[in-house]
Amino acid sequence: xxxxxxxxxxxxxxxxxxxxxxxxxxxxxxxxxxxxxxxxxxxxxxxxxxxxxxxxxxxxxxxxxxxxxxxxxxxxxxxxxxxxxxxxxxxxxxxxxxxxxxxxxxxxxxxxxxxxxxxxxxxxxxxxxxxxxxxxxxxxxxxxxxxxxxxxxxxxxxxxxxxxxxxxxxxxxxxxxxxxxxxxxxxxxxxxxxxxxxxxxxxxxxxxxxxxxxxxxxxxxxxxxxxxxxxxxxxxxxxxxxxxxxxxxxxxxxxxxxxxxxxxxxxxxxxxxxxxxxxxxxxxxxxxxxxxxxxxxxxxxxxxxxxxxxxxxxxxxxxxxxxxxxxxxxxxxxxxxxxxxxxxxxxxxxxxxxxxxxxxxxxxxxxxxxxxxxxxxxxxxxxxxxxxxxxxxxxxxxxxxxxxxxxxxxxxxxxxxxxxxxxxxxxxxxxxxxxxxxxxxxxxxxxxxxxxxxxxxxxxxxxxxxxxxxxxxxxxxxxxxxxxxxxxxx
Numbered sequence: 001x002x003x004x005x006x007x008x009x010x011x012x013x014x015x016x017x018x019x020x021x022x023x024x025x026x027x028x029x030x031x032x033x034x035x036x037x038x039x040x041x042x043x044x045x046x047x048x049x050x051x052x053x054x055x056x057x058x059x060x061x062x063x064x065x066x067x068x069x070x071x072x073x074x075x076x077x078x079x080x081x082x083x084x085x086x087x088x089x090x091x092x093x094x095x096x097x098x099x100x101x102x103x104x105x106x107x108x109x110x111x112x113x114x115x116x117x118x119x120x121x122x123x124x125x126x127x128x129x130x131x132x133x134x135x136x137x138x139x140x141x142x143x144x145x146x147x148x149x150x151x152x153x154x155x156x157x158x159x160x161x162x163x164x165x166x167x168x169x170x171x172x173x174x175x176x177x178x179x180x181x182x183x184x185x186x187x188x189x190x191x192x193x194x195x196x197x198x199x200x201x202x203x204x205x206x207x208x209x210x211x212x213x214x215x216x217x218x219x220x221x222x223x224x225x226x227x228x229x230x231x232x233x234x235x236x237x238x239x240x241x242x243x244x245x246x247x248x249x250x251x252x253x254x255x256x257x258x259x260x261x262x263x264x265x266x267x268x269x270x271x272x273x274x275x276x277x278x279x280x281x282x283x284x285x286x287x288x289x290x291x292x293x294x295x296x297x298x299x300x301x302x303x304x305x306x307x308x309x310x311x312x313x314x315x316x317x318x319x320x321x322x323x324x325x326x327x328x329x330x331x332x333x334x335x336x337x338x339x340x341x342x343x344x345x346x347x348x349x350x351x352x353x354x355x356x357x358x359x360x361x362x363x364x365x366x367x368x369x370x371x372x373x374x375x376x377x378x379x380x381x382x383x384x385x386x387x388x389x390x391x392x393x394x395x396x397x398x399x400x401x402x403x404x405x406x407x408x409x410x411x412x413x414x415x416x417x418x419x420x421x422x423x424x425x426x427x428x429x430x431x432x433x434x435x436x437x438x439x440x441x442x443x444x445x446x447x448x449x450x451x452x453x454x455x456x457x458x459x460x461x462x463x464x465x466x467x468x469x470x471x472x473x474x475x476x477x478x479x480x481x482x483x484x485x486x487x488x489x490x
Contacts, residue, residue: 026278063147085218089120145173194226212484220270306338417433420483469483
């Protein structure tokens with residue numbers, strides 16, 4: 001199966017598409033631009049969802065659900081917001097179908113036109129802030145810390161599975177606060193959660209930073225982000241956390257009485273990550289043999305494949321597996337025992353390699369006699385024969401080693417393609433090689449737009465912990481407060 005994959009060096013984009021399909025993660029649907037997430041792909045998303053949900057709840061957030069449909073007038077209330085999303089909106093204009101009088105199936109009933117068009121949510125700020133108006137009266141009602149897991153629609157002309165689809169799954173947090181300081185603290189707290197999740201669970205190193213004005217979320221005062229680097233040298237925005245100031249509170253008249261009995265507008269944040277993380281996971285770690293999954297997010301961390309000649313041997317192996325499995329599960333390790341006799345062991349080895357299962361155990365009659373098992377690591381594609389005695393502790397440590405190893409590999413790659421650039425001529429050469437370029441920029445939108453137009457590179461972030469030594473803009477020579485991160489991006 002792996003031989004059917006296009007190699008990364010030959011065509012990275014095709015390799016990615018091949019892998020998503022052949023590893024049974026997702027496929028294109030009958031609806032243009034929309035995808036079907038298949039069970040194996042959805043199992044990974046469920047792991048992502050579960051860990052993030054736990055992290056949100058540990059910091060005091062609760063889940064709720066808001067409508068899919070948003071009255072068009074709501075989007076008009078925050079001018080910058082509507083400008084940012086107007087071209088991506090799917091609009092519902094009618095509420096009924098009818099039989100075509102000419103016998104050509106169904107048509108839209110012209111008598112069923114809505115009084116006001118409804119927008120299928122591209123994001124939920126407007127419907128949520130209209131709701132919060134009824135929930136918030138006093139400082140005692142704050143902070144309001146709410147998240148929702150949902151689907152959204154942003155009409156895309158060019159789509160790629162997981163990375164950019166018309167409909168996608170995500171979580172979106174929307175919080176309300178009594179002070180500016182509290183809202184900014186919330187925004188930064190969520191950014192830290194996203195970065196922690198990306199590095200500890202996805203094994204994906206990220207840069208934390210602030211977006212430039214040009215790249216800022218529509219309607220936000222400040223957008224914080226985590227930026228990751230894929231194996232082809234392109235950046236991927238992996239999560240954003242927005243400080244909305246009082247913009248949406250003013251647009252929807254959400255006020256509260258503060259401790260000094262004065263009326264004020266609340267301060268807001270919004271933040272989200274989506275199924276785009278699936279694309280990031282694939283492109284950060286996988287290889288020409290298939291997926292490489294971090295153990296912390298693998299649907300099952302260990303697969304056991306029996307190798308036998310007859311039913312008697314299979315029964316003996318199954319008995320031994322029945323002894324091992326509870327010990328592994330007791331340590332929180334997820335296990336699959338594949339005794340399906342429709343496929344040969346070699347086929348299974350290739351299948352689980354393609355699907356990125358972190359550890360594969362192979363056990364035959366000779367292993368039973370010797371009290372051993374063959375252990376194969378997906379990250380290094382190495383195998384060794386080890387004793388069954390204490391195998392659960394060996395596997396537990398091995399999974400930790402794999403998690404650490406694939407993070408370090410991704411970190412080392414990023415470090416190898418991150419470099420300082422000091423002139424625009426040098427920049428034009430270096431950007432063709434990919435990676436993160438650390439450059440001085442004069443802070444103007446005009447310079448940023450020029451670089452984007454001429455090189456297709458954008459400012460991925462102004463790093464929160466980067467080089468703050470002042471310098472001169474690589475393009476204009478004007479003063480620059482610090483280096484920012486440029487890259488071409490997905």
